[in-house]
Amino acid sequence: MKRKLLKISSMLAVLLVMLSSMGATAFAAEELSVNSAITLQKGDTLTLTINLADCDKKIVGLQMYLNYDNSKLKYVDGSLKFEKFDGVVYNAKLENQIAITWTNVMEEADFSKQASFLSVQFEVVGTGETSISQYIAHMYNIDMVTLSNYKFTYDYSTGEENSAADQQAVITTEETFLNTHTGSFKNYDDGMGDNSPNKDTHKEIKGSEIVTKIVSATRYVVNESSDDPSISGSNGGSGTAVLIIVGVAVIVLAIVAVIIVKKRDDSKKQAEGNRYRNSDKSEQ
Numbered sequence: 001m002k003r004k005l006l007k008i009s010s011m012l013a014v015l016l017v018m019l020s021s022m023g024a025t026a027f028a029a030e031e032l033s034v035n036s037a038i039t040l041q042k043g044d045t046l047t048l049t050i051n052l053a054d055c056d057k058k059i060v061g062l063q064m065y066l067n068y069d070n071s072k073l074k075y076v077d078g079s080l081k082f083e084k085f086d087g088v089v090y091n092a093k094l095e096n097q098i099a100i101t102w103t104n105v106m107e108e109a110d111f112s113k114q115a116s117f118l119s120v121q122f123e124v125v126g127t128g129e130t131s132i133s134q135y136i137a138h139m140y141n142i143d144m145v146t147l148s149n150y151k152f153t154y155d156y157s158t159g160e161e162n163s164a165a166d167q168q169a170v171i172t173t174e175e176t177f178l179n180t181h182t183g184s185f186k187n188y189d190d191g192m193g194d195n196s197p198n199k200d201t202h203k204e205i206k207g208s209e210i211v212t213k214i215v216s217a218t219r220y221v222v223n224e225s226s227d228d229p230s231i232s233g234s235n236g237g238s239g240t241a242v243l244i245i246v247g248v249a250v251i252v253l254a255i256v257a258v259i260i261v262k263k264r265d266d267s268k269k270q271a272e273g274n275r276y277r278n279s280d281k282s283e284q
Contacts (some may be wrong), residue, residue: 050116053151062101079119079120108142138187
């Protein structure tokens with residue numbers, strides 16, 4: 001009798017081990033690791049916050065891209081937010097990518113101290129491993145000088161119990177993308193610029209080919225829910241807008257605005273100088 005009980009107990013123990021192993025395997029099959037920084041479950045909503053700090057110049061314009069795998073992550077409509085930028089133009093309808101552009105010489109964005117650069121949400125629709133990465137083509141100050149000192153970091157969260165803060169930024173390294181999105185901004189693998197403590201060893205991320213042709217992309221959209229075909233984007237690279245032309249146009253407009261502002265300031269200074277000179281003459 002004791003032997004039978006012992007045999008049954010042993011069988012039950014083996015069965016429990018097998019069931020727990022199967023359960024753990026099934027549970028793991030529903031998980032998704034993002035940038036090796038956070039693990040999520042299928043159906044979770046991930047909030048990614050990109051932080052920027054240590055900039056020695058204020059920003060008046062930028063052009064950047066967020067790249068991801070839409071077989072693993074689905075962009076949540078309307079979730080892209082900017083705390084320090086007004087009038088951002090972006091297209092979230094591109095395949096595996098969000099294109100962003102902004103310029104405003106009348107309202108400089110100060111990131112000398114860490115602040116939220118942008119936040120965005122994705123729904124987990126796949127499992128395994130994936131990445132969300134960034135690439136900045138242009139980011140400059142009011143004198144059209146490209147920023148060289150900066151520090152990008154990522155915060156990940158699905159709630160208070162599942163979060164990771166101040167993680168290293170992830171820069172897009174896909175060669176085809178890099179060869180068609182070269183800009184004036186230098187992207188380094190540690191997410192930092194010339195002020196990086198790894199300045200002597202960090203690697204600049206750039207394509208191996210010089211871009212000599214215009215690259216087609218979909219139209220930028222402000223209102224993602226718009227039904228107007230003239231402003232709504234299409235999937236993939238089938239749109240008719242030219243991304244490089246958009247970037248050049250933004251830069252040209254920024255230059256014109258800078259010239260206008262400088263002329264206005266020079267006129268004010270000249271008027272003040274004339275007033276002081278007239279005042280001196282009247283006193284004499």
